[in-house]
Amino acid sequence: MSKHICNCEHCQHKLCAKNVPIFSLLDPEEIEKVVSLIVRRKYSKGEIIVLEGSSLGSLVIINKGRVKAFRHTYEGKEQILYIFSEGDFFGEKNLIINQKATYTVEALEDTNICMISKNDFQILLKEYPAISYKVMEELCNRLIRLENAVESMSIKNVEARISSVLLEFANKYGKPHSKGILVELPLSREGIANYIGLTRETVSRKMSLLQDEGIIEMVGNKKVIIVDKEALEDSINH
Template sequence: MSETCINCGHSLCARRVPIFSKLDGKEIESVVTLIRRKHFDKGENLFFEGGELQGLIIINRGRAKAYINTPEGKEQILHIFFPGDFFGEKSLFVDKKTEYNVKAVEPVDICMISKKDFQELIKKYPGITSKILQELVNRIDRLESMIENIGAKSVDSRINAVLLEFAQKSLDENQIDSAAQFELPLNREGIANYIGVTRETVSRKLNLLQEEGVIQMIGNKKIKILDKNRLKSE
């Protein structure tokens, strides 16, 4: 864990964050002075449930998973944070603790802004608020379709949906259509805990999809979608 992020020049770092994307050069500068940076190795926890998290955390590089451990000993993954995503917004607006954990699934660099600094930032640049609102609404969207998946769809459909989701987050539009390969953000067990099944089931279904020629696996982590339409149906 180091305090500096070698890979990003200061202003560049803040500009990559969608929340600040509307600010101009000078404004970005003033934001940058408030930001602290941190690095986490793969497997390290960025945050534990119920912990004190008095600020906003933005993922700058790498991916992280937010998850809950149930009393029954299972792990349910709620979000996969990609670069540009943030969490900790809850502590900014309501007086409640966040009750999930966040763990780096690969090396991760983050930006942090304290609650106090952020509230002043909002006063100065109200445009940020509307960016946050947009992001929250989008997150509600994703959670809702996740519930539809887990609650009402067959296991096959859930696998299909999660593959499409990962592809969309990892590639841009034309890349998906050209069957470019991408890297799964989670291992089999992680995918299983994301869609509410067991790792064995994920394993079997992926092999089945490959046999049917819908996808092609390169090693364990990389995947290529050959027939996007077959994934969309059902």
Template sequence: MNSHCDRACQRCLDNLCTHKIPVFSTLPYEALESIARRIIHQDVPAGAVFIEAGVKNDRLTIISEGQAKACRYTADGREQILYIYSEGDFLGERDLILAQESPYQVEALTDVKLCQLTAESFHQFIQEHAEISMQIIHSLSRRLSRLEQMIQNMGQRSIEARISTALLDFAEQYGVQQKEGIYVRLPLSREGLASYIGITRETVSRKLSQLETENIIQSIGHKMILIRNQQALKEFSD
């Protein structure tokens, strides 16, 4: 057990998990180290909810390993996935800034290792390093752009367009280019994909089958997709 703590701290001090976060990227090494020392580590098993909707959250959370999803539930009980977080992403900063409860829950999609910073440490660092507010502004701005794009995507009538956009997004983030095309390990099940784009599991299946018939993609098991014709997806997408 002691070895676990050592390993975690070592990971942070060596790799400086803070270093992965764009918001902190302009800080000098000493500052990063000083942040790293205050970081609280937490391991979360796949499927666990580590931030609950409607509960006051006083930590900035960094995904050090694994993936997680942020989601809300609609009136009819269906899940709407808002964000997929991967290694290096951080979350919860807005709750600290606005001192509000988390508006959605965050659930581990795989086993996840978290690094967390208390509200106190976070605010202290903003004060000590005024230059990072500009970084935070940038980061929020990019997130805004992403959401605007997502809204446009969800407003689309055509389901092909919506699925294509999602696949292209995942390809960009998780894809590996090979001769045959781009191999993408999907962070979500079909059900998850459905929640992400706001349709049903069955419709996702049908449209993916159709794309496969047209030789645009190829399913490899449940978790992997090979994009054979990226161009075709781009044309559907816009």
């Protein structure tokens, strides 16, 4: 990981763009150009950044914070599709295929974003093919994530779905801890339920079960320690 020059309060130093995966192949001069096109904005926890069905007309890149992307089903439930954090982007569907937002995006915590207008981004894509390549990479990764989600949701074994999600969070947000891996959950029980298509009660019951088995340990409502990662992995494949 290369050191970057950034000690400003809101990460406004130009070289920050270097840390955004889709711009990572650009050289400093090109980064400068990208940075000149960026508009910054801040959102507080709970604020809506994009509403399903609207057309934002910009690519949004997360600079700091976490957001959830979800849809409201007609039944009133929300289905969470993605959790985006630093370096992730969204709004690409509007830029690439002129499609209105397929999900609502809401800040899970205080969040800073960078926006590049449709026009500017299309120019960038043409000028720097390396960006296209990086975007394709990320779209592929997102496809894999959704393919896994579809498989996971077709699985009858609900415990395996919970294990999957806990491992996903552990890989993304986990930190070493004396008892295992400490994970700050980005979502409440209800959020987790909406992420994997269950009810909050079921999530609660199954997580308690995993705790009884000594596989995880809950620390308050917002943290979990993965005590036995292997057991968690095993419980997915049966």
